[in-house]
Amino acid sequence: MSVHLLQTATSVLLKDPTASLSDVARAAGVGRTTLHNRFPTRAALVRAVASDALDLIYSVARQVDFDADGALEDLVTRLVALGPRVEFLLRFPGLERDEELAARIREMDRPVLDLITRLQGTTLRRDLPAWWILQTLYAGLFNAWEAISDGRLAPLDAPRFVLTTVFEGVAGAGATDRA
Amino acid sequence: MSVHLLQTATSVLLKDPTASLSDVARAAGVGRTTLHNRFPTRAALVRAVASDALDLIYSVARQVDFDADGALEDLVTRLVALGPRVEFLLRFPGLERDEELAARIREMDRPVLDLITRLQGTTLRRDLPAWWILQTLYAGLFNAWEAISDGRLAPLDAPRFVLTTVFEGVAGAGATDRA
């Protein structure tokens, strides 16, 4: 129940960051008083949503063997399934002003950055900074989630779209020679 | 002056969509009363910012020869220079609820979508929908602007980063054979 509440809150707040607590409560099918009982203030609710997203991401990341071949692909595929949770973490306005949350987010990025840096010795371009590649990964995820929630993209197509686009780009096979 | 006001409003509102009008006025170095004189309501201000962004984009798009080789590259390079304006149009919450603005945004996308569709006969992948490629382009622009405003990316490096990443992907040259 409480889990579903946070999930609903994630969607509602992501669609409209100014949504009132009444809106969140109504969307979750719960009274506003109950919402206040669980999360005394708006800030507490936002923190709980973010914290829950972090927990989910960590639980997913723990299932990935960062040393295996295709670790990045595995990670991306799993993150796509997490839907809006990562987007909330990286896009919700003002979240970065909570220093504790910001630290946990940076900590979440670190192993991925390390992995990217390592792969830049083999399968990843060396002429781009690791942080740029990480941001590109996130951007691909956002694209997919946005398209899915708009009903334009089938969830099962999403991982392939993201991986193809991020790794190989949108240029045709023999057209990598741009000006 | 008024131009600079809208530019400031774009940045402030983009950084924090809940920023008060006092914040916007102060950031623009102008009285709150003056702001209200120019834009009677908050909605009017937001509409003005969006409309101004659309005007800028159109004026940029008009300089691009959509039939020339490298039209997409040219367009992307010019859009990068527009900074946060496009981001505001595509990301500001609730903007899509103004039907007139939404229509103008769709109209802005159309020629680009046509161009992409045409290029899918030659230099662009045919196994991805045109709208997905368009979203990928926008995502690359967002990445660049975010990195620039964080001070991580030199503005002059931005076009190259975006074009390289979007068109060729982040995979190393000989590593396009993923699982």
Add this chain to the structure above:
DNA sequence: ACCGTTGTGAACATGAGTGTTCACCTGCTG
């Protein structure tokens, strides 16, 4: 020097979101 324009701060009324309390109802357990 006069006047219209424009920007400004101060003050005010209003409305909405927020946080709190309280009385009531429901379902479960002993």
Add this chain to the structure above:
DNA sequence: CAGCAGGTGAACACTCATGTTCACAACGGT
């Protein structure tokens, strides 16, 4: 059945963004 925990709506006070009005200062043109 009694008691309790949890959920709920109603009502309240409070804060704050908002929109409005007004009087005043700065400026440029006549």
